[in-house]
Amino acid sequence: MTTQTSRWQRALRGWFDPRGRDAGLIAFALNRISGLALVLYLVLHLCVLSTLTHGEPAWEGFLRLAHTPLFFLLDMALFAAILYHGLNGVRVSLIGLGYGGRQQKSLFYGLAAAAVVIWGIAVWLMATV
Amino acid sequence: MTESQRPLSGNGRPGPKRPVTFRVYRSRAGSGAEPRFDTFQVDVDPRMTVLDALEDIRTGQDPTLLYRHSCHHASCGTCAMKVNHRDVLSCVTNVLELGTEVVTVEPLGVLPPISDLVVDMTPLAEQISPTGLKTLRLSEYNAKAVAPEGVGAYHRFENCIECGACVSACPITNTDSDFLGPAALAATYRALLKGDTLPEKLYALADCEHGAWRCHTGWECTSVCPSDVDPAGLLTALRRRVLVQKVRRLFGIGG
Numbered sequence: 001m002t003t004q005t006s007r008w009q010r011a012l013r014g015w016f017d018p019r020g021r022d023a024g025l026i027a028f029a030l031n032r033i034s035g036l037a038l039v040l041y042l043v044l045h046l047c048v049l050s051t052l053t054h055g056e057p058a059w060e061g062f063l064r065l066a067h068t069p070l071f072f073l074l075d076m077a078l079f080a081a082i083l084y085h086g087l088n089g090v091r092v093s094l095i096g097l098g099y100g101g102r103q104q105k106s107l108f109y110g111l112a113a114a115a116v117v118i119w120g121i122a123v124w125l126m127a128t129v
Numbered sequence: 130m131t132e133s134q135r136p137l138s139g140n141g142r143p144g145p146k147r148p149v150t151f152r153v154y155r156s157r158a159g160s161g162a163e164p165r166f167d168t169f170q171v172d173v174d175p176r177m178t179v180l181d182a183l184e185d186i187r188t189g190q191d192p193t194l195l196y197r198h199s200c201h202h203a204s205c206g207t208c209a210m211k212v213n214h215r216d217v218l219s220c221v222t223n224v225l226e227l228g229t230e231v232v233t234v235e236p237l238g239v240l241p242p243i244s245d246l247v248v249d250m251t252p253l254a255e256q257i258s259p260t261g262l263k264t265l266r267l268s269e270y271n272a273k274a275v276a277p278e279g280v281g282a283y284h285r286f287e288n289c290i291e292c293g294a295c296v297s298a299c300p301i302t303n304t305d306s307d308f309l310g311p312a313a314l315a316a317t318y319r320a321l322l323k324g325d326t327l328p329e330k331l332y333a334l335a336d337c338e339h340g341a342w343r344c345h346t347g348w349e350c351t352s353v354c355p356s357d358v359d360p361a362g363l364l365t366a367l368r369r370r371v372l373v374q375k376v377r378r379l380f381g382i383g384g
Binding site for chain 1: 211213214215216238239298299300301302303304344345346347348349351352359361362365366368369372
């Protein structure tokens with residue numbers, strides 16, 4: 001019988017081990033990672049908003065923190081996750097219903113390239129405007 | 130060595146042998162011993178397949194090595210295994226074309242291991258069986274083949290050799306042991322087209338927690354399929370049929 005540990009190991013390897021796999025698994029794994037990151041962000045976002053209940057000083061303190069380089073990096077990572085998850089979601093919706101399945105690799109590369117371009121423009125705007 | 134005895138390269142000309150190291154997964158279910166990798170050196174000629182190399186190891190180095198094979202030409206599907214982590218038929222996987230000095234050979238994933246490279250194929254048969262589909266049929270390439278009544282044209286699923294590579298490569302079968310899996314869901318779609326099995330039974334198979342909707346379209350099943358069955362494509366076509374059927378039922382259209 002499979003132990004609990006080995007079942008987890010098998011699941012993680014099935015999801016994230018790229019050896020011997022194709023572009024489909026890369027897209028699948030990135031979708032999960034970006035999805036989990038967005039869920040984590042949502043929780044953090046609600047926690048941060050809750051500082052409003054502690055009054056203006058607490059909120060001002062958070063705003064000072066939000067203007068540090070670390071938060072800029074986190075914003076860039078967040079936007080990358082949103083872009084990838086959203087664009088790949090379009091791809092998954094299409095091929096999941098049988099449209100463009102044979103082109104799914106090209107779709108992945110195309111949408112990933114679009115995500116990188118849009119992300120680059122967004123980072124440039126965030127850094128300069 | 131005479132000219133006729135020398136190994137031939139892929140283009141028909143004699144080619145040199147090269148030493149290749151094989152890391153082969155070893156285990157005995159129920160023995161209590163931890164699985165391990167054994168290492169073997171094989172002089173590989175340019176036409177040698179992984180299955181040839183395993184036979185070389187078994188006959189010349191370790192007669193206890195267990196693996197399964199039959200036809201040697203990608204028709205029977207019994208020799209599927211992981212070679213350098215990819216699910217392939219070992220009988221048509223050329224060793225030197227892998228391009229690695231060390232070749233790692235493991236049993237298929239997901240399916241229960243029995244011994245060394247042999248896995249239990251019973252779960253796969255049990256998943257396909259409810260569709261009522263006998264998967265080995267006439268080839269679509271046979272010009273004289275006539276599609277049975279109710280089938281517009283032969284589909285690629287006719288080529289399924291039930292090797293289990295798609296099941297092994299699927300990220301969801303690795304997560305959800307109750308997932309019907311790409312081979313069985315492709316069979317479900319084919320059975321729907323064929324019309325021998327009650328559609329309600331097939332829709333029930335597909336439209337459940339562990340059915341067609343569990344697939345996350347990683348497309349790895351189609352990527353590794355040695356017979357170009359395109360299980361992912363058939364599975365997504367099945368989803369469309371299920372969706373249309375649900376909408377029709379919602380509005381009381383049709384049977």
